[in-house]
Amino acid sequence: MTNEQTLVPVLAVDDDSSDLAELPIGNDLGFLLAKLHATGSQLTNVTLAEFGLKERSFSVLALACWDRHPTQREMAALLTLDPSQIVALIDELESAQLVERKPGIMDRRQRILLATAKGRRVYSDARAAVGETERAQLGALTPEEAETVKSLLRKVLLHT
Amino acid sequence: MTNEQTLVPVLAVDDDSSDLAELPIGNDLGFLLAKLHATGSQLTNVTLAEFGLKERSFSVLALACWDRHPTQREMAALLTLDPSQIVALIDELESAQLVERKPGIMDRRQRILLATAKGRRVYSDARAAVGETERAQLGALTPEEAETVKSLLRKVLLHT
DNA sequence: TCTAATTAGTTGAAAATGTCAATGATATTT
DNA sequence: AAATATCATTGACATTTTCAACTAATTAGA
16 A cells, blocks of 8 residues: 555656656666565565475575586585575475485585485475466566566676 | 686586576576676675765665655665665765755655765766676677666566 | 695674564544 | 554564684695
8 A cells, every 4th residue: 555655656657758767776787686686586485485495495406406416516606605505505405305415426525415306396396386476577578578588687697 | 716617517618508598497587686686786886885885875875866856665665675774774875975864845754865965976976887887797798688688677677 | 645735515603684563753534 | 632544763583694714525745
């Protein structure tokens, strides 16, 4: 209620010029990413709560299901997280028996993460739900536009 | 050094199939936004350190420079932040004399935020620097692609 | 080989952020 | 006038981020 009432005068589309572009930062990549990320993760966290997961643990579980089993160090790099955060996330998943740590073969310092059967089952269901949430978030776009935006974001990421 | 050594085997482009798409979550909007936002804000925070700002305070300063002076409540909604966080950010900017709180005209409960002359000067310089950082981050894209991706992101945001 | 330097995972502490309920001052509604 | 609602603010509490240190294991150098 309040949100709409106070927000409308600023962001409303009651005249044609009314756009994000009016906002001084409305066209800043940083602003767009921050806001989309914030609202998006809230949404997917709600979705994932049903599975006892959050965006973070979900992504770690996904990596555990990957056939190319990355080390924790690689996970940290992939997810742009501190290695210590990975530890905590894995502890959580492990105590929920979705995941198992196995010692590395070449290098016994490292740990390889394996999803349990239960873990793979949960992941599969959670992934479907997350996919729906994503489609909802991209609801304003045509399927082609959605693919375009994701493809461009991937391109940016690969370059970095 | 280490990062490259450990990361390369996973994300390298030494064979053609090597892509983000290999990653189970490499095509997830949530992952893309999280990672781009994380790396992007680190970059812009480095850029903004020179001005004594961070991504957050920069965006609040930008709103203070806006001719349509939003209330703190509106700022919170615009930036997807809790009103209490806005308070802290403004306190910071105010003690740096970049910004002034003025009581609302219609409603004396609310505060209107005005940038000082110094604030507008700093904002103008900071904005230019942030613009460069953004162009650097989007370096992999052509100018048209960059405009496309931002325009699509704006579209998604408006719909939400 | 023996030693020194480096690396993977882990722990824990400190700083930053996010979330939420309560408060005093003001507006609005009844 | 009284009850209700809203705005900025405060303070409490949880979560996340950041960073330094520790161990066990590996690698590099003399």
